Amino acid sequence: MIRTEIYENALFETIKRGATVISPDVRDAFVRAIEKESNEAAKRGLEATLRSMDMSRERENPLCVDTGWPIFYFKVGNRCELEGGFVELENAARRAVAKATKLGYLRATMKHPLTGYDPGNNIGMNIPDFTYKFVDGDSIEMSYAAKGGGSECFGGTRHRIVAFADGIKGIEKFVIDSFVASARAGAVCPPSVLGIGIGGTANVAANLAKEAACLRTVGSRHPDPMFAKIEEDLYRALNSLGIGILGAGGNTSVLAVNVEYAYTHIAGIACATSTNCMVARRASTKIDANEKVTEMQSPMWFGDR
Amino acid sequence: MAEYHLTSPLSEEDVRKLKIGDTVYLSGNAFTCRSRLQRYIFDEGNTLPFDTSDRNILIHNGPIVIKENGSWRLVSFMPTSSIRFEKWGEKSVKEWGLRMIVGKTTMGEQTAQAMKEMGCVHVSPRSVSPNLWIDSITVEDVYLFDELGSIEAAWFFKINELGPFIVDIDSEGNNYFDRLDESIAESKKNALEQLGIGEEFKFTKLY
Numbered sequence: 001m002i003r004t005e006i007y008e009n010a011l012f013e014t015i016k017r018g019a020t021v022i023s024p025d026v027r028d029a030f031v032r033a034i035e036k037e038s039n040e041a042a043k044r045g046l047e048a049t050l051r052s053m054d055m056s057r058e059r060e061n062p063l064c065v066d067t068g069w070p071i072f073y074f075k076v077g078n079r080c081e082l083e084g085g086f087v088e089l090e091n092a093a094r095r096a097v098a099k100a101t102k103l104g105y106l107r108a109t110m111k112h113p114l115t116g117y118d119p120g121n122n123i124g125m126n127i128p129d130f131t132y133k134f135v136d137g138d139s140i141e142m143s144y145a146a147k148g149g150g151s152e153c154f155g156g157t158r159h160r161i162v163a164f165a166d167g168i169k170g171i172e173k174f175v176i177d178s179f180v181a182s183a184r185a186g187a188v189c190p191p192s193v194l195g196i197g198i199g200g201t202a203n204v205a206a207n208l209a210k211e212a213a214c215l216r217t218v219g220s221r222h223p224d225p226m227f228a229k230i231e232e233d234l235y236r237a238l239n240s241l242g243i244g245i246l247g248a249g250g251n252t253s254v255l256a257v258n259v260e261y262a263y264t265h266i267a268g269i270a271c272a273t274s275t276n277c278m279v280a281r282r283a284s285t286k287i288d289a290n291e292k293v294t295e296m297q298s299p300m301w302f303g304d305r
Numbered sequence: 306m307a308e309y310h311l312t313s314p315l316s317e318e319d320v321r322k323l324k325i326g327d328t329v330y331l332s333g334n335a336f337t338c339r340s341r342l343q344r345y346i347f348d349e350g351n352t353l354p355f356d357t358s359d360r361n362i363l364i365h366n367g368p369i370v371i372k373e374n375g376s377w378r379l380v381s382f383m384p385t386s387s388i389r390f391e392k393w394g395e396k397s398v399k400e401w402g403l404r405m406i407v408g409k410t411t412m413g414e415q416t417a418q419a420m421k422e423m424g425c426v427h428v429s430p431r432s433v434s435p436n437l438w439i440d441s442i443t444v445e446d447v448y449l450f451d452e453l454g455s456i457e458a459a460w461f462f463k464i465n466e467l468g469p470f471i472v473d474i475d476s477e478g479n480n481y482f483d484r485l486d487e488s489i490a491e492s493k494k495n496a497l498e499q500l501g502i503g504e505e506f507k508f509t510k511l512y
Contacts, residue, residue: 049433052435055436062369065367065368065435104371107367107381118456154388163508169501170508173506173508184482189409233500240499243489246432247482247485248429
């Protein structure tokens with residue numbers, strides 16, 4: 001049995017790390033982007049961003065002022081036992097979000113959608129958001145992702161049902177059209193981690209796209225060569241557009257293109273995109289049944305990617 | 306493309322010389338606002354409780370500021386998207402006598418027209434670097450904190466060489482991103498061709 005104080009403290013530390021420490025794979029992608037950038041102003045922008053991200057770790061302050069929607073992903077062992085059960089896990093996550101907000105690791109960003117009421121702690125109806133995946137074992141892996149307003153609100157999240165008649169070309173055209181429109185003038189804070197969901201109902205595709213954007217390790221590839229090829233082709237195509245950091249011109253427009261899929265209906269292919277902003281904030285922690293707490297470098301939400 | 310180091314309050318001459326693509330660093334007095342403040346003033350009929358004439362740089366932003374030992378400490382700062390305030394762009398430029406708006410995502414035609422008329426520009430960040438910026442900002446005061454909350458309040462900043470920002474709307478109404486759109490549209494055509502998607506491609510209409 002994993003005690004409440006153990007998982008609640010781990011949740012708080014995961015939120016704090018997600019908000020203040022850049023993931024190693026995202027940092028590596030930045031270093032590579034700086035090396036290959038030929039636009040001087042864009043290069044300086046990437047360098048300034050990297051410097052600021054490194055300072056956030058030392059200063060323990062947010063990587064970006066917009067600390068985003070608080071989103072949790074729990075990969076739960078089938079025999080995992082938590083004190084108070086999963087209802088208490090969610091209560092603990094809410095308490096941890098409120099505490100992180102009070103201490104300035106998160107900005108009080110979540111508001112009532114109609115009245116604009118600000119509870120001041122990022123807690124409200126259906127927020128934070130929780131997603132579960134069940135696997136063998138008795139441990140729990142907890143991931144926190146902060147989905148920024150820029151990347152979510154300005155057209156980075158879209159869906160379209162593509163006809164089988166249009167196939168891969170239709171999917172790729174949809175992705176490129178969507179990304180160009182949403183990255184204009186830096187709206188979605190490029191260079192983006194672009195997640196693409198193919199198949200399922202529209203919401204399944206949208207969830208896969210979000211998980212591909214927020215949880216996949218930057219630099220990982222889909223194991224199925226057909227999907228890996230879409231990732232590689234779109235990565236190359238999007239980085240040839242000249243959108244660059246904050247849309248002001250440059251060689252790197254996406255840090256990664258990650259595709260996930262589900263089987264779909266014979267009638268059509270639901271396709272969805274989700275862009276994550278350049279800081280691509282996330283953190284993950286594993287707790288074993290013996291209460292051993294381990295920081296994870298990457299969520300490993302999709303097996304080894 | 307030139308580089309300028311400007312101090313607020315900005316004169317009309319200061320901003321009329323700026324062209325799209327120029328780089329600016331800013332010093333002096335500035336204030337922040339987001340949607341709620343503009344709605345409070347322009348839609349709900351309230352009066353701005355401070356004078357903008359010696360503070361004519363507006364930064365679209367919702368900072369993280371906490372109170373520590375009786376004084377304000379800026380924890381994080383990053384200009385936010387200006388386009389969502391387009392509805393109030395013209396009014397804010399004209400009624401507040403602004404010479405510069407700092408924000409992301411540029412602004413629309415109506416604001417650009419007001420900027421041309423009044424002598425005002427819009428500038429954009431080229432990085433997400435809150436830690437480099439907070440060292441150039443001192444929080445001096447805050448207005449409408451109780452009415453609008455911390456993020457939506459009007460914060461008074463004293464800024465020192467804050468930048469670099471790129472001029473994206475100049476006082477002749479030119480937009481840097483409109484120009485860039487043309488070259489991106491050209492590269493997009495090539496990118497699609499490389500994927501085997503020619504100009505003749507049309508989506509099968511499902512709805």
